[in-house]
Amino acid sequence: MKPSGPNLRAIPDGDDRERLFCGDCGFILYENPKIIVGAVCTWGEKYLMVKRAIEPRLGTWTMPIGYMELGETADQGALREVWEEARAVAEVDGLLAVFSFPQISQVHMIYRARMTGPDFAAGPESLEAGLFTWDEIPWDHLAYPNVRMALEYERQVKGQTGFAPIGL
Amino acid sequence: MKPSGPNLRAIPDGDDRERLFCGDCGFILYENPKIIVGAVCTWGEKYLMVKRAIEPRLGTWTMPIGYMELGETADQGALREVWEEARAVAEVDGLLAVFSFPQISQVHMIYRARMTGPDFAAGPESLEAGLFTWDEIPWDHLAYPNVRMALEYERQVKGQTGFAPIGL
Ligand SMILES: [Zn+2]
Ligand SMILES: [Zn+2]
Numbered sequence: 001m002k003p004s005g006p007n008l009r010a011i012p013d014g015d016d017r018e019r020l021f022c023g024d025c026g027f028i029l030y031e032n033p034k035i036i037v038g039a040v041c042t043w044g045e046k047y048l049m050v051k052r053a054i055e056p057r058l059g060t061w062t063m064p065i066g067y068m069e070l071g072e073t074a075d076q077g078a079l080r081e082v083w084e085e086a087r088a089v090a091e092v093d094g095l096l097a098v099f100s101f102p103q104i105s106q107v108h109m110i111y112r113a114r115m116t117g118p119d120f121a122a123g124p125e126s127l128e129a130g131l132f133t134w135d136e137i138p139w140d141h142l143a144y145p146n147v148r149m150a151l152e153y154e155r156q157v158k159g160q161t162g163f164a165p166i167g168l
Numbered sequence: 169m170k171p172s173g174p175n176l177r178a179i180p181d182g183d184d185r186e187r188l189f190c191g192d193c194g195f196i197l198y199e200n201p202k203i204i205v206g207a208v209c210t211w212g213e214k215y216l217m218v219k220r221a222i223e224p225r226l227g228t229w230t231m232p233i234g235y236m237e238l239g240e241t242a243d244q245g246a247l248r249e250v251w252e253e254a255r256a257v258a259e260v261d262g263l264l265a266v267f268s269f270p271q272i273s274q275v276h277m278i279y280r281a282r283m284t285g286p287d288f289a290a291g292p293e294s295l296e297a298g299l300f301t302w303d304e305i306p307w308d309h310l311a312y313p314n315v316r317m318a319l320e321y322e323r324q325v326k327g328q329t330g331f332a333p334i335g336l
Contacts, residue, residue: 005190005193005194005195005196006195017237022173022190022193022195024192024193025173025190025192025193025195026173027173027174027190027195028173029197031238032200032202032203032235032236032237032238033203033236033237033238033240034200035200035201035203035275067200068200068201068275069185069200069201070199070200070201070273071270071271071273072201072268072270073268073270073275073336074266074268074275074336075268075336076268076270092336094332095266095332095333095336098242098263098266098277100240100241100242100243100244102239102240102241102244103239105238105239107203107236107241107242107277109266109275111336161332162331162332163330163332164262164263164329164330164331164332164333165263165332165333168241168242168243168260168263168279
């Protein structure tokens with residue numbers, strides 16, 4: 001049978017919202033907002049950035065960031081993305097930003113992290129990885145406005161602990 | 169046809185993890201961590217609490233908290249839960265806690281909020297709602313340890329702005 005999956009909408013019994021369900025087998029899909037986790041990682045004065053090898057925004061630069069997976073904490077997910085996209089090992093030491101995007105039902109949680117060694121390399125979802133001084137960051141080729149916002153906030157709270165994340 | 173839905177596991181082409189798929193129609197379910205949003209709400213010196221009318225932990229007390237829905241920000245979701253469970257109107261003014269529970273793939277985001285008026289009432293998922301002084305809070309009948317942790321942190325940062333959330 002050709003995959004169809006949930007593609008019809010109705011309000012299930014006892015619910016108060018429309019949900020997607022499958023006309024073939026009756027499965028009801030409860031869609032939930034998705035969590036995106038990432039980290040502004042530093043090594044000394046330098047920032048770890050990756051050039052995206054996949055759409056959307058292929059060829060633009062970002063901190064390592066991606067979908068949180070099952071079975072991990074949000075900060076573990078951020079460090080997994082650092083490893084997957086930039087082949088770097090880091091430690092989280094604060095939450096920089098919580099950005100909600102209700103139009104696409106995403107919450108982005110961006111941590112501050114420090115690399116524990118100088119090694120890095122492009123992972124399979126990156127065209128390049130690099131360590132940049134502040135002035136070297138490819139500001140004109142960033143993937144999204146929140147990349148700049150997270151980088152600027154990291155600089156603003158540098159050396160501080162106990163800061164509130166930007167966003168809400 | 170009786171609903172079966174995704175109940176088989178395999179690694180899809182081009183993926184690196186097992187996913188659930190439906191043997192009837194082939195639909196692949198990409199499960200993601202879920203976001204739970206809630207708020208420690210105060211009215212003057214008093215704390216807004218609800219007694220759960222649904223499982224799990226029916227009959228125990230908590231701050232208003234529940235699943236974030238599509239199309240809202242995390243803080244809007246927290247205030248929606250305050251309205252749905254305690255029929256109170258409030259404003260968020262900080263992020264108290266981010267608790268990850270990897271065993272159940274949940275991230276709980278608990279905000280600090282202030283009621284904008286004295287009205288409250290039990291919503292459909294609550295047996296009771298109440299405003300309690302610190303000493304009146306039903307400490308021995310709280311739903312989860314994170315309820316106590318969020319309440320205690322609210323008290324610790326009372327009057328402060330710019331505090332870091334507990335958890336990560
Ligand atoms: Zn189906
Ligand atoms: Zn199916």
